[in-house]
Amino acid sequence: xxxxxxxxxxxxxxxxxxxxxxxxxxxxxxxxxxxxxxxxxxxxxxxxxxxxxxxxxxxxxxxxxxxxxxxxxxxxxxxxxxxxxxxxxxxxxxxxxxxxxxxxxxxxxxxxxxxxxxxxxxxxxxxxxxxxxxxxxxxxxxxxxxxxxxxxxxxxxxxxxxxxxxxxxxxxxxxxxxxxxxxxxxxxxxxxxxxxxxxxxxxxxxxxxxxxxxxxxxxxxxxxxxxxxxxxxx
Numbered sequence: 001x002x003x004x005x006x007x008x009x010x011x012x013x014x015x016x017x018x019x020x021x022x023x024x025x026x027x028x029x030x031x032x033x034x035x036x037x038x039x040x041x042x043x044x045x046x047x048x049x050x051x052x053x054x055x056x057x058x059x060x061x062x063x064x065x066x067x068x069x070x071x072x073x074x075x076x077x078x079x080x081x082x083x084x085x086x087x088x089x090x091x092x093x094x095x096x097x098x099x100x101x102x103x104x105x106x107x108x109x110x111x112x113x114x115x116x117x118x119x120x121x122x123x124x125x126x127x128x129x130x131x132x133x134x135x136x137x138x139x140x141x142x143x144x145x146x147x148x149x150x151x152x153x154x155x156x157x158x159x160x161x162x163x164x165x166x167x168x169x170x171x172x173x174x175x176x177x178x179x180x181x182x183x184x185x186x187x188x189x190x191x192x193x194x195x196x197x198x199x200x201x202x203x204x205x206x207x208x209x210x211x212x213x214x215x216x217x218x219x220x221x222x223x224x225x226x227x228x229x230x231x232x233x234x
Contacts, residue, residue, distance in 0.1 A: 015117075016110070016116040016117065016129050017107060017110045017111075017116075020091075020110045020111065020114055020116070021091070021114070021133075021136075021138065025111060025114075026088060028111060028112075029088075029111065029112055029113075029114060030088070032112055036076075036112045036113075037076050037079060037080060038080070040073075040076060040191070041076055041077065041080045043193065044073065044183050044184075044191045044192070044193050044194070045073075045077060045080075045179075045180075045183065045193075045194070045195075045196040046193045046194070046195065047195055047196075048077075048080075048195075048196050048197075048198070049195075049196075049197045049198070050081050050197075050198045050199075050200070051197075051198070051199045051200065052199050052200030052201060052202075052226075053081070053200060055173070055200050055201060055202045055203065056082065056083055056086065056173065056200060057083075059083075059086065059171070059173070059203065060085065060086070061085075061086055061089055061090075061137060061138070061139040062089075062133075062134045062137050062138060062139050062140075062168070062170050063086065063139040063140075063170060063171055063172070063173050063203070064134075064139070064140050064141075064142060064161055064164055064165055064168075064170055064171075064172045064173070065078065065082070065090065065139060065140065065141040065142070065172075065173045065175060066141075066142060066143070066144050066161055066172055066173065066174055066175065066219060066223065067141070067143065067175040067176070067177055068143075068145065068149070068154050068175070068176055068177060068223055068227070069143040069145045069146075069147065069148050069149060070148055070149040070152055070177070070180055070181040070185070070186070071148060071180035071181050071183055071184045071185060071186070072148070072184050073180045073183045073184045073191060074143070074148075074177060074180055075092055075113060075141065077177055077180055077196060077198065078141060078175055078177065078198075079113075079141070081175075081198055081200065086139055089137070089138050089139055090114065090138065090139040090140070090141055091114045091115070091116055091130075091133050091138050091139070091140055091141070092109075092113050092114060092115040092116070092140075092141045092142075093115075093116065093118045093130060093140060093141065093142040093143070094109055094113075094115040094116065094117060094118065095117075095118065095120055095147070096117035096118060096119050096120075097119075097120065099115060099117065100117040116129055116130075116133075118130070118142075120146055120147070124163060126160075127160055127163060127164055127167075130142070130164055131164065131167060131168060134164065134168040134170055135168065140164070142160065142161055142164075144157035144158055144160065144161045144216075144219060144220070144223075145157060145158070146158050148186045149181070149186070150186050150187075152181050154223065154224070154227065156220070157216050157219060157220045158216075159212050159213065159215075159216050161216070161219055162206060162210075162212050162213075162215030162216040162218075162219060163212055165205075165206045165215065165219075166206055166208070166210065166212065166215060169208070171203035171204065171205050172203065172204045172205075172206070172219055172222075173200065173201065173203050173204075174200075174201040174204060174219065174222040174223045174226055175198060175199070175200050175201065175223075175226070176198070176199045176201070176223055176226035176227045177196065177197075177198045177199075178196065178197045178198075178227075179194050179195050179196035179197055180194075180196055182194035182195075183196065199226040199227075200226075201222055201223070201225070201226045204218060204219060204222050206218060206219075
C-alpha cells in the first residue's frame with residue numbers, strides 16, 4: 001500500500017482515520033444512512049429529479065466524482081444519486097481547515113461520510129491519501145472548484161482532479177446540481193426545502209500524457225455542458 005503524508009493545517013496536523021475504510025465503519029455508515037442522509041434528502045430536496053443515472057449503470061470503480069459546489073447539502077445530494085455499489089466505496093475529500101480544525105468533530109465526518117482531510121492549496125502532496133484510496137479501488141468525491149460558490153456561478157477548476165485522474169488512470173464522473181443553493185447557501189446554517197435537479201454526465205477519461213491544464217479544461221467543459229452552458233476558455 002502506498003504511503004502518504006499527513007495534512008498540515010495552520011493550526012494542527014490532520015490525519016485520515018485508518019479505521020474509516022474498515023468493515024465495521026462501512027457497516028456503521030450503512031446503518032446510519034437514514035438518520036444522516038436519507039431523511040434529510042427526502043425532507044429538504046422536494047422535488048428531487050435526476051437525469052443520467054444510465055451513465056453509472058455499468059460502472060464499478062474506482063472513479064473520481066466531481067459535482068459543482070454551492071451548498072453544504074451538495075455531498076448528501078451527490079451521494080444519494082450514486083448506486084449503492086459505488087456509494088459504499090466512495091470517500092469524500094473534505095477541506096481540512098473547515099472540517100478538521102480544532103473543535104470540529106472530524107471523526108464524525110470520517111465515520112458517517114467517509115470524509116478525509118485535504119489541504120486546500122497543498123499541491124500534489126495533498127493528494128497522496130486520495131491516490132492510496134484509488135489504488136485500493138475506492139472512488140473519490142472531490143469538488144474541483146475548491147470551495148462553495150457564493151453567487152451560484154461555478155468557479156474555475158483547480159488542477160487536483162486532473163492530476164489524480166492522470167496518475168491513477170481512472171474515469172471522472174461529472175455531476176451538475178441545481179437548486180441546492182436554495183436549500184442551504186453559503187453562510188446559512190439552517191436548510192429549507194427547495195426543488196433540486198441533478199444531472200449525471202458520461203464518465204470522462206483523460207488520455208495519458210495529456211497536459212494537466214488541458215485535462216482540467218476537459219473536466220470543466222464536461223460540467224458546464226451539464227449546466228447547459230459553455231465553459232469560458234482557460
